[in-house]
Amino acid sequence: MVALVIFISFAGAAGAAVADNSLRISLIKYDPYPVSPDSDFSIWVLVKNVGDSDVSGASIEFVPKYPFSVKNESTVKYPGTIRKNDEAVYKFMVHVDKNAYVGTNTIEIGYRVDSFFTKKEFDIEVGSDVVDAKGTVRLEKFTLQPEVPMAGDTATVTITLKNSASEYTIKMDGKDYSMNAQIQSAELLGNEFVDVTSEPYYNAGIVGPGDSLDLSYTVRIKNNTPDGTYFLNFDLKGSARLYSLNLKIPIRVESSSIQTALSETPELNPGKIVLNVANNRPNTVQAASVIPVGNASFEPAEYFIGTMEPDELFTVKFDMKPGNPQEDLKFRLRFKNGNNWHESEPLTVRLNGSTTMQIQGAGSPSFLPVIAILAAVLIIIAVFFVYMKRRRAKSG
Numbered sequence: 001m002v003a004l005v006i007f008i009s010f011a012g013a014a015g016a017a018v019a020d021n022s023l024r025i026s027l028i029k030y031d032p033y034p035v036s037p038d039s040d041f042s043i044w045v046l047v048k049n050v051g052d053s054d055v056s057g058a059s060i061e062f063v064p065k066y067p068f069s070v071k072n073e074s075t076v077k078y079p080g081t082i083r084k085n086d087e088a089v090y091k092f093m094v095h096v097d098k099n100a101y102v103g104t105n106t107i108e109i110g111y112r113v114d115s116f117f118t119k120k121e122f123d124i125e126v127g128s129d130v131v132d133a134k135g136t137v138r139l140e141k142f143t144l145q146p147e148v149p150m151a152g153d154t155a156t157v158t159i160t161l162k163n164s165a166s167e168y169t170i171k172m173d174g175k176d177y178s179m180n181a182q183i184q185s186a187e188l189l190g191n192e193f194v195d196v197t198s199e200p201y202y203n204a205g206i207v208g209p210g211d212s213l214d215l216s217y218t219v220r221i222k223n224n225t226p227d228g229t230y231f232l233n234f235d236l237k238g239s240a241r242l243y244s245l246n247l248k249i250p251i252r253v254e255s256s257s258i259q260t261a262l263s264e265t266p267e268l269n270p271g272k273i274v275l276n277v278a279n280n281r282p283n284t285v286q287a288a289s290v291i292p293v294g295n296a297s298f299e300p301a302e303y304f305i306g307t308m309e310p311d312e313l314f315t316v317k318f319d320m321k322p323g324n325p326q327e328d329l330k331f332r333l334r335f336k337n338g339n340n341w342h343e344s345e346p347l348t349v350r351l352n353g354s355t356t357m358q359i360q361g362a363g364s365p366s367f368l369p370v371i372a373i374l375a376a377v378l379i380i381i382a383v384f385f386v387y388m389k390r391r392r393a394k395s396g
Contacts, residue, residue, distance in 0.1 A: 022051025
C-alpha cells in the first residue's frame with residue numbers, strides 16, 4: 001500500500017514536471033518606453049504551449065519585486081486549459097516606485113503548474129525622460145549556415161538590421177528628433193517543419209544612423225521534413241516612434257547527398273580501386289571522406305577529401321588486397337553539412353573470385369531494359385532480311 005502511494009505521488013510529480021516544461025513565457029512589449037519613476041505602465045507577456053499535450057490548471061503570476069508592483073488588479077491570471085501549440089497574451093498594469101533606480105531594472109513574471117513554479121526575468125528601462133525618436137531599421141541581409149540544411153539539421157539564421165539614416169538628428173516643426181533606433185524585442189517564430197530554439201531578444205540596444213546590428217537564432221529542421229522552402233516569421237517591435245517590422249525569412253531544405261561511383265575496373269588497374277566522388281548538393285559540404293569496409297586491407301584506411309563545392313568531382317584511389325574468403329566491400333561516404341554529420345548510402349562492390357567486380361549502389365541503373373531493346377532490334381532486322389530475300393527469289 002505504501003509503495004502504491006509512493007508510485008502515485010511520483011507519477012503525479014512527473015506529470016506536473018512534463019506539463020511545466022511544456023510552457024514558454026516571453027515578453028512582448030511594455031509601454032511607454034522607458035517608464036518613469038512614480039508612474040504606471042502596461043506590460044504584455046506571451047504564454048505558449050510548446051509541448052506535445054494540453055496543459056490544464058496553469059496560472060500566470062506577476063512576482064511583486066521592488067521597484068515594481070501590480071496596480072488595482074490581481075497578480076495571478078488563470079488561462080484554463082492551454083491546448084497544444086496554442087498561445088495567449090496577458091496584460092498587467094504595473095506601478096513604478098518613485099525612488100526606482102534610473103536605468104535597467106528587472107521584473108519577474110512566471111507560470112505555475114500544480115506546485116511547480118517557473119519564473120523568468122525581463123529587463124525594464126526606467127528613466128525620467130522619454131526619447132522622442134524617429135529612427136527606423138530595415139533588413140540589410142540574412143544568412144543561413146549551413147546555406148541549405150537537410151532534414152534533422154541544426155542551422156544558424158543571422159538577421160542583419162541597419163539604420164539607414166545619415167544624420168543623428170532631424171528638425172521638424174522647430175523641434176529636434178533623434179534618429180537612433182531603439183529595438184525593444186525581436187523574435188523569430190518557428191512553424192510545423194522548423195523549430196526555433198533560441199529565445200527572443202529583448203532591449204537589444206540602440207542602432208545609430210548608418211550602424212548595423214546582427215541577431216542570430218538557432219533553428220532545427222524536423223526529421224522527415226520534405227524538400228522545399230519554408231518561411232519563418234520575424235517579428236520586431238521598436239520603442240518610441242520606431243515602426244514594427246514583420247518579415248518572412250526563407251529556409252530551403254534539400255535532402256540530396258554526395259555520391260560515389262567506380263571509376264576504373266581492376267582489369268585496367270589491378271590491386272587498386274578508383275572511385276569518383278561528386279557533391280550533388282546545392283551548397284558546400286565540409287570534412288568529406290570515403291571509408292572502405294570489408295574483408296580486405298586498404299591503403300589509405302580512410303580517404304579524406306575535405307571541403308567540396310557544389311557539383312565538384314574528386315577522384316580517390318585505394319590500394320586493396322582482398323582477404324580470404326572474399327566478401328562484399330562497401331565504401332561509406334561521410335561529410336558535414338554545417339555542424340551536422342551525415343553519411344551517404346554506401347557503394348557496394350562484389351568480388352566474385354576473379355578480377356571482375358560487380359558494382360551496386362543506391363540508384364544504380366539496370367542494363368536489362370537496354371539488352372532487351374537491342375535484342376528486339378536485331379530480331380526485327382533479321383526478319384526484314386529474310387523477307388527481302390524471299391521476295392527477290394520469287395521475282396527472279
